Amino acid sequence: MEELYDYILNQENLYQTVPITVTEGYEWGMYEHCRRTLMYLNSKYVNGNFGDAPFNNIILDKINLQHRAVELDVVDIQVFIDNPEEYYKSFLTRKFHTKWARQVDLGEFFNDVTETWTDYGGVIIKNEYTGKPRVVPFNTIAFVDQTNIMKGPICEKLFLSPDELMEYEGKWNNIELAIMLATKNHQEIEAGKNKTTNKSPSQYIEVYEIHGMLPANYLDETANPFKFTRQMHVIAYYKDEKGDKKGISLFSGREKSSPYKVGIRDKINGRALGRGGVEEMFEQQLWVNYSEIQQKEMLDQ
Numbered sequence: 019m020e021e022l023y024d025y026i027l028n029q030e031n032l033y034q035t036v037p038i039t040v041t042e043g044y045e046w047g048m049y050e051h052c053r054r055t056l057m058y059l060n061s062k063y064v065n066g067n068f069g070d071a072p073f074n075n076i077i078l079d080k081i082n083l084q085h086r087a088v089e090l091d092v093v094d095i096q097v098f099i100d101n102p103e104e105y106y107k108s109f110l111t112r113k114f115h116t117k118w119a120r121q122v123d124l125g126e127f128f129n130d131v132t133e134t135w136t137d138y139g140g141v142i143i144k145n146e147y148t149g150k151p152r153v154v155p156f157n158t159i160a161f162v163d164q165t166n167i168m169k170g171p172i173c174e175k176l177f178l179s180p181d182e183l184m185e186y187e188g189k190w191n192n193i194e195l196a197i198m199l200a201t202k203n204h205q206e207i208e209a210g211k212n213k214t215t216n217k218s219p220s221q222y223i224e225v226y227e228i229h230g231m232l233p234a235n236y237l238d239e240t241a242n243p244f245k246f247t248r249q250m251h252v253i254a255y256y257k258d259e260k261g262d263k264k265g266i267s268l269f270s271g272r273e274k275s276s277p278y279k280v281g282i283r284d285k286i287n288g289r290a291l292g293r294g295g296v297e298e299m300f301e302q303q304l305w306v307n308y309s310e311i312q313q314k315e316m317l318d319q
Contacts, residue, residue, distance in 0.1 A: 022236045022265070023264070049159075071310075088132045092119050095115070127152070138294045142159075142278055179223075227253075237249060
């Protein structure tokens with residue numbers, strides 16, 4: 019498992035630091051693309067808050083119009099059986115579909131899909147264990163293939179509280195050990211800062227969930243390392259005495275199929291996400307902010 023622990027951390031570092039070449043002279047990094055989109059949507063400079071520098075957000079009004087233009091509604095869904103001998107099932111399906119849609123908050127899910135798809139140029143949807151679909155936030159992605167999301171493993175990085183992690187008791191292993199090591203590390207850090215022991219730590223446990231085709235020896239050490247199988251792993255990380263990250267396996271197993279689906283907006287060949295609605299205004303926002311800062315400096319003078 020040590021190979022898997024190192025693989026996850028190495029791939030996360032590459033995802034965040036190494037862009038891909040879409041074509042000659044055009045490099046693109048999915049991590050920076052998603053980060054810049056999120057920062058601009060919330061009126062933040064990419065390199066942080068520049069003190070009292072103004073941020074004239076010209077994106078929100080236009081992006082909200084795009085959200086409404088592609089909005090989906092639960093009532094727009096028409097469920098039917100495409101089989102003449104079983105038409106009667108359409109009545110039953112429509113009746114129970116409405117109840118199911120309320121149970122899984124399908125309307126909220128549609129809003130998340132259209133907003134994410136519009137803002138970032140694509141959306142990743144995950145079928146959860148409960149059967150409820152979920153839009154994966156791009157700021158929780160540890161790494162994916164930057165040329166084609168579905169082509170490689172998909173890894174999510176989650177920060178779970180001890181209570182949230184305990185909900186998986188009976189399904190995952192080593193949960194209490196992961197909580198103990200993570201909170202112990204937090205206590206030691208706080209004790210070093212405050213010279214006291216933190217009696218009630220609120221440290222979140224760093225958990226990576228990875229799905230995809232991976233070397234068979236990640237599940238069986240005796241297996242051929244050049245053979246790949248579809249797998250799922252859940253790994254918790256903590257820091258040892260030297261400050262190095264160490265992994266604990268919470269779950270490992272085979273999968274029949276990927277729980278993810280991907281939708282792309284305005285596809286651009288060679289990169290994982292299409293052209294996002296916020297990306298369309300990256301340059302305009304940059305120069306509007308520059309102009310605002312120049313005016314402020316003149317007024318200050």
